[in-house]
Amino acid sequence: MNEFELIQHFFTRSACAQGGENILLGIGDDCALLQIPAGQSCAVSTDTLVSGIHFPEQAPAFLLGQRALAVAVSDLAAMGATPVGFTLAITLPQIDTPWLQAFSEGLSAMALQCGIALIGGDTTRGPLAITVTVMGAVPQSRALLRSGARVGDVLCVSGALGAAGAAVPYVVGERDVHSLPERVQQQLLAAYWTPQPQLELGRYLLGKAHAALDISDGLLADCGHIAKASGVSLQIQQTQVPVASAAEQVLDAHAALQSALSGGDDYQLAFTLPASAVAQVQHDFPAVRVIGQVCSGSGVHLVNAAGQSVAALRRGYQHFE
């Protein structure tokens, strides 16, 4: 089977390459063609996962397919965009048919869940790496940016944090996941491998939130991006940060909190909006929690219940550090 037949077989025929109402032309020509609806802009984001850096070399292919797409689509959610299509650039050390089959099934499962279609890509030989570029549509001039936070806004997160970070030692094999109760195993591994892009919430927040992003590097690190882009400071009340129960099951309270603050990989949204809007948002999305507020100044400041500053620890994963 040569390169072209490989692409043909595994990706053109995969479930995620079928349909998509805004896909005018899918895989198989020099370019794919998308229709961005009138009055909307095209939102674009690219994410790369490298074997041995972003996932273990022996990662299950189905889960890897799910995660590679989910982390990219999460960026569309953070802008309030509706997914349209994605390209997949995959570099493989060799052809491994069962691996490719499982990978494409995982990719398709997440694509169908997110309503996004595979429209093209490139298959190359080399060390295993996956680059996904997602495209979505968002109403013109209404996208959720990092730069819109206003002094007086409250800071919210879309759900509990820390489970994905707590899962990492089990994912990479430093700890034996089978030593855990089955329910905890499932919660932890799902948090890491199948993050749920907050698409519904992102669209809901259009016209409501002043700033938003998805938490990929860790709450503190990512809130730092909002603070910097908006020219404000963010005060986070440590006791209000919702810690995932799966993290609390495998870590002591301090370590679970640290995972929630800095672990990353949860792909929940952090956003700011007027305090007056919170009640309705929490009614419609009960998992949303207020964790702090937007102040003048700069940086991210963690405070305890008494309002005293607390030293933040590690501020999220950064390559090359």
Next chain:
Amino acid sequence: MNEFELIQHFFTRSACAQGGENILLGIGDDCALLQIPAGQSCAVSTDTLVSGIHFPEQAPAFLLGQRALAVAVSDLAAMGATPVGFTLAITLPQIDTPWLQAFSEGLSAMALQCGIALIGGDTTRGPLAITVTVMGAVPQSRALLRSGARVGDVLCVSGALGAAGAAVPYVVGERDVHSLPERVQQQLLAAYWTPQPQLELGRYLLGKAHAALDISDGLLADCGHIAKASGVSLQIQQTQVPVASAAEQVLDAHAALQSALSGGDDYQLAFTLPASAVAQVQHDFPAVRVIGQVCSGSGVHLVNAAGQSVAALRRGYQHFE
């Protein structure tokens, strides 16, 4: 310098990240935002270059930056699309400031030449690889596809072929480029490292050509894509294929022809159109050559001056073979 500062420094501030009239939001948020003009579709293509597979590990960074973007933009040219923006996913083994500086300058040089802006991407650690995803705009329902060739059309190429293929032994160091006259060195290396996306011709062919693609894998292999997608056969007259003079300078006549037929990497366009349109096209684009015709049947058939079938040799580079 951490990952974020790295991206900030080398790419956000690079010349190619500035401006772009259809760029509503560039690098720095969860997504970039593009404006696709009313009445146009968004054309998308992704290409990956892997170190040691698609370019030598010691490739000059400036030239690599130029080439990585050019080969991707060439796919926009092949559809008749106008470039808008691109994302860059680059995986690096370590931070090498002079290398990154030279790479971003090469990337910017090609971006400015093509009128396309860097809008985002991802910088990761790992074996050197570069994935570029380009987006362009093309009038709705008018894009040049592979599938539109009609029996009776003539088959054309946009210019001479074979120089990039002839350059490969010099690029990878199998042969010493300094043994060649300086003019030939320059022609050969330019053909490989700085292919010129045929954007002006692609746009010109909208409404004129019935089918088009860019020649990346080799003339015979790529014409096979047109034949298959269109449900026709293509007859190519071997004596009409324009062979690049740089190829003829370093190869014997037979080998130079083989490079033109199968070498790939030239990024000229192959296209079909009614014979009645050829004179005007050649008047406006004098490098265009008629090399064959579209017939019923299937496959690509090479014939000699007497119209006799000639066995084709290697049909272009395919990964994994």
